[in-house]
Amino acid sequence: MLITSLVMSLNQLLPVAILLVLLQVLDKQYTRKVLLALIIGTVMSFLYMQSASWVSQWFDHQGLEYSQIGLCIIIFFAALVFAIKQKAVAFCIAIISAMTLYLSHYIIYLTSFWQNSEVGQSLFIGTFLGIGICLSFSILLYFLMTSIKYRFGVKPLLILLALNSAAKLLVALDLASQVDLIANTATVWDLRDLLTENSELGRVLRALIGYEATPNLLSVLTYSISSALFLFLCSFIPTSLTKERV
């Protein structure tokens, strides 16, 4: 249970933490706004978690996937708008949507096993360790990305944000294929022998840039096109604004 709790914490918290760090480094928001987004995100996660069991029965047991696809698309566009316009509203929408998507799973896990006295201690220690690792990773990533930004400008950061946001569309594609909304295409490559998704590095890369060991053709095309489109649209940022941010 300890290892499961640790892995669950990393799986569900890391994507939110990475997105928060990337957006914060791109254009630092006031602490008050960040806290507000985190509080609303937590509340939304609880509300989503409460209604998830009911929503899951909609549209022939596919309601949950439809709502999650919507959240993934919202995260992509909110991150894009934030990268272009640096609007605080876009920042809040991206963070709240990401928290609702990922944290609700985590809350379901915690609330399901918390009452069980036999596993309570392992659950607590695993969660505590997971949050600690996630926090350490986020702080390191924050300082790394900040130094990269000051040394090489905003472009490397935008590339990472574009890949991270495009990864959310991959999640949406997997969900759409899960409910038979789109057809599965042939697997383009199989890297399971080289790096599996459930290895430590695989999990970090999955949270960071949406690494998939066995992607299908549609996923590869969507990932490439959406990240290229993200960067293309970001290139329209006025030069003065870019200089100001660096």
Next chain:
Amino acid sequence: MTKRLFNQFICCLLFLSFNAASKEYLIILKDHLFYPSQIIIPTNQKVKLLIENQDSTPEEFDSFDLNREKVLYPNRKSIIYIGPLSKGRYDFFGEFSPNTARGVVIATDKGDQNVDN
């Protein structure tokens, strides 16, 4: 090569919302175990997994091999489509109880058997 990729991409888009009847397989989750734990399906065919969680706690169906992830609520049914798959083994597990809730989908040319282990 580019033309083939383009054709495949167009086919994907055309397939949108055309739900052809898929073969259905029932999986039951009970006491944090999947029954059957081994599902044999035909290759190159899309199939529908109907998963019924009979436990009192939720579980998350997860598979890195199949790129699938879904929360299974207690005493509820969930549907997951998988495939078409090429010949091989595709592991799945319950993320909340990964030590016990484990299973495998085996895609073979002579599919359509379920084996309880």
